[in-house]
Amino acid sequence: MFLIFFILISQEPEKKLEDIRKKLIEQRKNVQELKLRELGILQSIQEIDNEITLTRKLVDELKKQTEILQQEIKDIENMIVELDYNLKQKKVILAKRVRNIYKYGKLHPLAVVLLSYSFDDALKRMKYLSIIAEQDLRILNEIKRIKALLDNKRETLIKKLEDLDQLKVEAEIEQDNLQKTLLGKKNFLQEVSSKREEAEKMARELEKAEQDLKKLIASLPKQEKGKVDLFKTKLLFPVEGKIVGKFGFKRDPKYGTITKNNGIDISAEFGEPVKAIADGKVVFADNFLGYGKLVIIDHGDGFISLYAHLSTISVETGNDVSQGTIIGLVGDTGSLNEPQLHFEIRRDGQPVDPMHYF
Template structure:
């Protein structure tokens, strides 16, 4: 009777015990696909985060360099203005000095002596000597001013060239950073397109998971009720049941939002993180209504505790019980694994009341 019901419930793609070899082959293929997709998804998430960070850094550096380049523009303009002013001052000094130097050259040293010797009196000699010294001091001042103007013009020219060179380097670096940001932006767009395809696969997987859960619900609903112990025996243990494995809560009961793809699924049990191979035990006495592979849940053990109460442990690495076996509280059901999952070793645990999932945290104490 049980075998007939199992075959009926699993007819839509599940396979029954008589199809064990085909089920095992499908299981191996599903596990391989899950491992591949898990690796692709993790790689895509890491690449997207790295691309976003690199793009943000490149754009920030380009903005900084652009600001520095813009700030250098006024400095270059000032340097060029200073250079032009210094060159004009030098030209003015040279123009003012040129006739004096020409007169000095024509007069020569003997010309000055002749002028002094021709003085009609000592007073005129002293006067002429004073005037010559004043003219000489003025000529020396003109020479010093001209020398300073030459030095200022040269310094201004050097500053102008340095600012021009710095501005050119900044412009080149800004262009390089902008090009890098554009390259990273293009890579990110490519990655986003890839993630969009991954999202479609993820949503398809979510739809398949919902279909698998619906099949599981139909399957549990088709199981024959356990004779003997009443529901009050199990109900009395509410809040006092031991956990099925020594582990920690990784994911609770209820709505779950997947952060990368922003998809929402209803988690109808809890995920308990535990080491691979850790023992999984019955939380209460009952009869094993199913022990076998179930698509989407991997190795699955369902224990019927009477009057519509069932507990489920899934993704087992191995099973230590069989369909129809009576088990006591604490009996070994299997070991922790990750079949049909992409999370690494963990145990999926459900409590169902007349086929309806209820929050397991109301029944078992979790760390």
């Protein structure tokens, strides 16, 4: 039973790795098919982001598997050293016995009887002779067992070293693919912003995404009584960073297109922890077109907080969270910019300036 459990546990990381590989192959196929069809800009960004996310997952999993394999190799190498030492010790004992037999000769059972002082003495000597013979046989069998185990471990070590080389090569290839995909997204966004027609299309899509978000929020379950009073509670700023986008309307200096920012944008390092500003319940934690990986927390009394463009989500819908709980990490999913957190506070469904609450 333990052996079966061990085998299942050892197979789990390999299965996880294979699942990610399959999903990534499928997603890359989707991205290639997108190029043959006319899709919205936000939809294209979302598909590219999905590929980036899966590639990052694969790279991270390959690194984990590499570390696990390196530890396994180290353990096998230590075991080989120990087995080799035990084998040498057993060989020393056996060599000593062989020298004694060569020096004094092998004692025949009949000689034992004839040289005995009495019948009881003969029985004792025969018993000792049997014990010595059994001991010699045990030593010989132990040498054979250790040698076979040693050969097996050396074969396993060679296989593990080959697997390690393959993982390192795959990790390097996928890291290169990740950089190419990131560059591809950057070039795609630059192309969109450089053409007036595309920029205007983007503005229309962002407006629709905002309307879709408004509908989503209206459909979410509400907490009537809040755990905290946002007017009286000192809220925690969601992430360490610099505010690069303020609440309200803004005009594109190049094309004059006007868009509304329903929250604030905070520039931060990729992977920086994003924290809940106050106690509440997670009512949404998933991808949302135009907002990437999105988490919405209901604080009760009509107040919700919204955290968008995350690289990973650390909570699930229905989770109760406390102020300071890490709900995800800073990213750029669904974003037109470098890694940043888009953060909103809404009261009764209407966006309010978050800076009034900090």
